[in-house]
Amino acid sequence: MFNALSQQPVDKIMQLMHMFREDPREDKIDLGVGVYKNAEGVTPVMRAVKAAEKTLWQEQDTKAYVGLAGDPAFADAMASLVLGDAVPRDRVAAVATPGGTGAVRQAFELMLMANPGVRVFVSDPTWPNHIGILNYLGIEIVTYRYFDGETGAVDFAGMMEDLRQLRAGDVVLLHGCCHNPTGANLTLPEWRQVIERLNATGAVPMIDIAYQGFGDGLDADAAPTRLVAEFCPETLIAASCSKNFGVYRERTGILMAVAHEPAPKALAQENLTSLNRMNYSFPPDHGARVVTMILTDDALRADWMAELEDTRLGMLRLREALAGELQKLSGSDRFGFLAQHRGMFSLLGTTPDLVERLRAEHGIYMIGDSRMNIAGLNDRTVPILARAILAVGI
Template sequence: MLELLKPQPADKIIALMGLYAADPRDGKIDLGVGVYKDANGKTPIMRAVKAAEARLHEAQTSKSYVGLLGDLSFVDAMRNLVLGTSVAADRVTGAQTPGGTGAIRQLAELVKLANPQATVWLSDPTWPNHPAILKHLDIPTQSYRYFDAATCEVNFDAMMEDLEQAQAGDVVLLHGCCHNPTGANLDLLQWRAVTDLVLRKGLIPFVDLAYQGFGDGLEDDVQGMRHLLGAVPQAMVAASCSKNFGLYRDRVGVALVIAPDEKTRDLAKGALSSLNRLNYSFPPDHGAALVSILMNDADLRADWQAELEEMRTGMLDLRTGLAEELRRATNSDRFDFVANHRGMFSRLGLPPEAVEKLRDEHAIYMVGDSRINIAGLPKDGLTRLAQAVAAVLS
């Protein structure tokens, strides 16, 4: 049987990690892996998470299962964080999932259960796992233009033109904030225009929210998304706790479904319970319990928000610094957009041969499409990076 398996394509980022690890050169820079790093190159455990973990250790008396939908106090806390007051609580159901990826997978399966004929529309480009998961589930997809490679900004007119081709009942997958891989985001007026289009055409929004708090702040990052979700009768949100809580390896996420009425909400709740049972029975509890403790304690929540703000402003400082160094090194404003983008990523717009030269000649590692992880930038290495970029472009 096993000999009938077909070779699977290698994950490009995982392959890049292997190349970086094997590189013996001093001063090598890893801008490929999509995890937050502090000034020392480490992915820290947040202070409030550490404190919540100590409390959990003292208070927990059992490792029994929690429930098919997971820790419902966690689900409620995430609903409040993500949606605020934009959607009435009695219209929302949710399930705890293993990370944001687990939430995307469960909601994609929900789409297939509800409407096997629905097409899911994806931004071009998008996170590679989006099309990979949908293809694996045999869900039809289409792309809408999103990023203008010439300006390195959102090509909004093209996006709206493409979405005009979507049919009633189709699903539109949107990045809630901090677009991955480009860092180029919709502004509030554009979110409002998308809302009008979705309502007029009868489309279902599916929002991937992986970076709340990493762009312009916890509330500002979701202002446009909340406007959309507050206006539509049905929607889905996959939210991750990997970045803003630093819980990468604990795999903490939530799948939220917004329904027009109680009957539809309960149908969605039953479907999520069934999907959880089929895929992993009960979601892992530890990380979700930490989030629940943290979010329901005023002091811990305040400390978490303060540290998250430090992380966010640190990334903004790196963006500004890199944009300034690139302007000096290239004697042009070609890369000024880096300072205006938000989140962990920006796509520099370099050709593949320049990316290869950066790796081979300068020990600077980035994904082949020139996506860089801003949080991976060493503050004392901005000048070197900028000069290397200028060198490979000359």
Template structure:
């Protein structure tokens, strides 16, 4: 049987990580992997996470299963964090998932069950796992323009024009904040226009929010998601705790299905639990328990929010410093978008050949589409990267 298996294409980011590890140069710079790093190049354990883990260790008296939906305290805390008061809790079905990726997968599974003929519309570009999972599930897929070719800014006219071609019942996957891989976000005024189009065309939004707190702050980053959830008849939301709690390896996510019809919440909740049962039965609990412990303890929550704000401000500072150094070296404003983008990522707009030149000549690693992880920089590497960008003709 195994002889019938086909070789799968290598994951480009994982291959990039391997190449970086094997590079013997001491001055190499890793801007490829999508993980937050501090100025020392480490992904730290947040203070509140350590305190929560200690509290759990001291108080937890069982490792028995949680429910199919996960710990209710985690579900309630995450619904409140993402949605605030935008939607009544009774209108939200929610299940814990193994990371944001698990939430995306379960959300697509739910769509396939409910509307097998629906086309899933993805931004061009988007996170590579989005189209990969859609394709694997055999679901119809289409793209809408998102980024301008000449300047790395949102191509809003192209986006709206393309979505006019979606049919009633189709699903539009949207990035709630800190768009990956571009860092270019819609304004709230543009979100309002998107919502009007969703309503007019009878389209269902599927919002992926993986970086809440990394852009403009916890509340501002959730503003668009809350607008969507409160104004459309139905929506699906996938959220991740990997980045804003720094618990990548704990695989902690949540999937929400929201309907303005109160009577549908129970049915949606039962179907989400059914999907969990089919895929992994009970979701992992440790990361979810860390998050619930933090969000339900006033002191821990305050400390977590303070450290998260330090991280956010640090990334903004790196963006501004890189844009300023590139302006100095190029004597132009063409890299100003780096300071305007939000989150961990931006795309330089470099060609694959220029990206390869950065790697070969300067030991600077980024994804082939020129996505760079801003959090992989520090005060010492910013001038090195800026000079290399100019030297490579970008």
């Protein structure tokens, strides 16, 4: 049987991580892996997470399964965090999932259950795993223009032109904030135009929100998702706690289905719960319980929000420092878009050949499409990166 298996494509990020580890240069810089790191290159455990885990260790008296959909308190806490008061809680079906990736996978599975011929419109570019999972499930992908490599901003005119192809029953995959890999985001007026297009065509939005709190703040980052959920008849939302709570290895995520009528909401809940049962039965609980404890305790929540804000401002400061250093060295403001992007990532908009030169000549590692993780920088390495970018001719 095993001999009949096909060779799988190499994961580019995993390959890059291996190359970085094997590189003997002491001044090498890792801007590839999509994990937050502080100035010391460490992905820290947040203070509120440590405090909640200590309490949990002392007080938890069972490791029995939770429900198939996960702990209802986790769903309540996450619905409040992501949606605020945009829609009533009783219009939100929800299941806990193994991370944001699990939520994305369950959302795609739900689409197939509802419509085996579904088409999913995906931004060009997008997080590669979106494409990988869709291809694996055999779902038709339609790309829409998103990033303007010349300006480093969203190609909104191109995006809206491509969304003219939408038909009833199609799904449009959107990034709630901190677009991965580009860092370029729609404005709220642009989001309203997207909503109008969705509602005019009968297409359904799916929002992947993995970086809430990393861009302009918790509420500002959630504002587009709340707008879509409020004004579209149905919305799918895949949310991750990996980044904003730093619980990467706990695999903590949630999939929410918003419906403005009771009957479709109940059907969505029934089917989401069934999908959990078929794929992994009961979702992991440790990370979800820690997140719930933080969000429902005033002191823990305040400390978490303060640390998250420090993280956000630190990444924004690095963006501004890099854009400023490039302007100083080049005498041009053509890299100013780096300060306008939000979240961990920015797309330089250059060629794989020049990205390879950055690695070979300067020990700077980033994904071949020129996505770089801003959180991989610090005050010492910002000038080094700026000089290298200009040295290779980007």
